[in-house]
Amino acid sequence: MPGPRRPREAVLDKLKPVITKRWLSPGAWRLEVYEQLDGYKALRKALKYSQADLIAFMKESGHRGRGGAGFPVGMKWQFVPDDGQDHYLVVNADEGEPGTCKDLPLMMNDPHAVIEGIIIASYAIKASRAYVYVRGEAIHAARRLRNAVREAKEAGYLGKDILGSGFDLEVVIHSGAGAYICGEETALLDSLEGKRGQPRLRPPFPATHGLYNKPTCINNVGTIAAVPHIVLGGAEWWKSLGSENAAGTMIYSLSGRVKRPGQYECSLGTTLRELIELAGGMQEGHELRYFTPGGSSTPMLSADSIDVPLDFDNVAKAGSILGTTAVMVFSDQDCPVVACWRWIKFYAHESCGKCTPCREGNYWMVRVYERILSGRGQMGDLNLLESACKNLLGRSFCGLGDGATSCVTSSLKFFRQDYLDYIEGHKTPLFDAEKIGAH
Numbered sequence: 291m292p293g294p295r296r297p298r299e300a301v302l303d304k305l306k307p308v309i310t311k312r313w314l315s316p317g318a319w320r321l322e323v324y325e326q327l328d329g330y331k332a333l334r335k336a337l338k339y340s341q342a343d344l345i346a347f348m349k350e351s352g353h354r355g356r357g358g359a360g361f362p363v364g365m366k367w368q369f370v371p372d373d374g375q376d377h378y379l380v381v382n383a384d385e386g387e388p389g390t391c392k393d394l395p396l397m398m399n400d401p402h403a404v405i406e407g408i409i410i411a412s413y414a415i416k417a418s419r420a421y422v423y424v425r426g427e428a429i430h431a432a433r434r435l436r437n438a439v440r441e442a443k444e445a446g447y448l449g450k451d452i453l454g455s456g457f458d459l460e461v462v463i464h465s466g467a468g469a470y471i472c473g474e475e476t477a478l479l480d481s482l483e484g485k486r487g488q489p490r491l492r493p494p495f496p497a498t499h500g501l502y503n504k505p506t507c508i509n510n511v512g513t514i515a516a517v518p519h520i521v522l523g524g525a526e527w528w529k530s531l532g533s534e535n536a537a538g539t540m541i542y543s544l545s546g547r548v549k550r551p552g553q554y555e556c557s558l559g560t561t562l563r564e565l566i567e568l569a570g571g572m573q574e575g576h577e578l579r580y581f582t583p584g585g586s587s588t589p590m591l592s593a594d595s596i597d598v599p600l601d602f603d604n605v606a607k608a609g610s611i612l613g614t615t616a617v618m619v620f621s622d623q624d625c626p627v628v629a630c631w632r633w634i635k636f637y638a639h640e641s642c643g644k645c646t647p648c649r650e651g652n653y654w655m656v657r658v659y660e661r662i663l664s665g666r667g668q669m670g671d672l673n674l675l676e677s678a679c680k681n682l683l684g685r686s687f688c689g690l691g692d693g694a695t696s697c698v699t700s701s702l703k704f705f706r707q708d709y710l711d712y713i714e715g716h717k718t719p720l721f722d723a724e725k726i727g728a729h
């Protein structure tokens with residue numbers, strides 16, 4: 291639980307608005323304003339580098355992917371073979387991880403930063419076409435990006451011979467149809483090709499066999515939007531903003547039982563205690579019990595981890611994954627069994643059905659949760675959940691199945707008694723078994 295409050299100034303010091311710095315500037319989504327706020331300066335600088343030097347620079351900066359996996363960006367750019375065949379940059383803007391809300395405000399408030407990052411990344415990997423795959427529901431974000439593409443094209447930042455460099459690039463904004471699975475990079479590629487969005491087997495990775503079977507670099511919106519800032523500020527500056535082995539800042543999306551939920555851009559490695567303080571503390575009458583460091587696909591951590599620096603390595607040491615830094619904060623009044631039931635229902639609904647472990651495993655886990663929550667649980671149900679997770683983890687076609695197990699196994703580790711309370715009849719059933727057809 292949060293300890294004594296520290297002076298506000300010390301906490302506010304933790305805020306490092308870099309990627310979010312234009313969010314409060316009125317009209318920053320328009321080219322005219324963006325240019326007044328250093329817009330497209332990084333592109334002019336980047337076009338003076340050779341492609342190889344730009345990739346080396348990105349590797350030097352230590353920038354890692356912001357979509358959840360934290361893959362080193364420079365290395366990913368380098369994977370794309372420079373062998374003369376067509377290749378592409380694809381930006382994953384299908385943000386769908388429960389609790390995650392950083393890419394949407396980024397696209398709405400600073401769409402030109404995304405476009406500028408796309409041009410720089412495309413130049414680095416020598417792609418002449420880039421696609422942005424926007425989540426189906428985010429019609430407003432797609433519209434704003436399309437407007438930014440039009441403005442950038444009219445100003446000579448896109449199209450033929452960009453700023454006289456000889457480099458050509460077209461950017462296509464593509465709206466998905468609102469399926470969580472299409473955020474998985476290979477399902478996204480299938481969807482972009484006009485097929486049903488279902489994951490492909492990896493390897494081969496998209497780096498060599500991606501869109502239309504051509505080499506493709508897939509980067510998240512947040513990863514790409516940081517690129518112009520890194521190019522302008524320099525590799526050392528970016529590294530200095532973060533912590534050891536975790537360069538730069540990160541947008542933490544705080545939700546749940548805090549007074550002021552929202553996006554807080556801080557150094558990678560900020561702790562939950564600091565984030566809660568930034569968010570005005572816990573809501574009155576609520577005491578921290580558990581949280582997700584990076585969305586529902588990352589194992590929950592208990593209140594004991596309140597001082598764990600939320601960066602890649604330290605979160606892994608604590609037994610979870612940094613993921614999308616979607617920090618969902620739960621209190622003593624939020625039953626972990628109910629929270630898991632809701633997440634598993636989500637995974638069961640969003641499972642594409644291609645592989646049996648994920649399609650069947652999630653379906654059956656929902657039934658077991660509903661049996662427990664309706665007061666008809668049996669002692670063997672906890673073993674059943676654990677065995678379902680064993681058969682999902684590492685045996686599903688893609689990360690959706692793996693991710694679904696995170697909340698189940700971590701809640702059983704920390705909060706087994708909460709499950710037993712329903713099974714042993716110490717807790718009032720959440721719903722009537724007959725009504726929901728639990729058996």
Ligand code: NAI
Pocket residue numbers: 357358359361369384385386387390473475495496497508584585587588611612613614689693
């Ligand atoms: P991953 O670790 O399998 O791959 C990360 C990236 O590195 C991919 O682009 C992959 O193609 C590339 N890569 C990995 N090994 C490679 C190799 N040997 N050669 C070439 N390229 C290679 O992770 P994945 O499955 O892409 O993402 C999982 C993460 O996504 C989870 O940790 C979760 O937090 C996050 N996630 C994010 C969501 C969102 O809304 N942003 C939604 C759901 C999950």
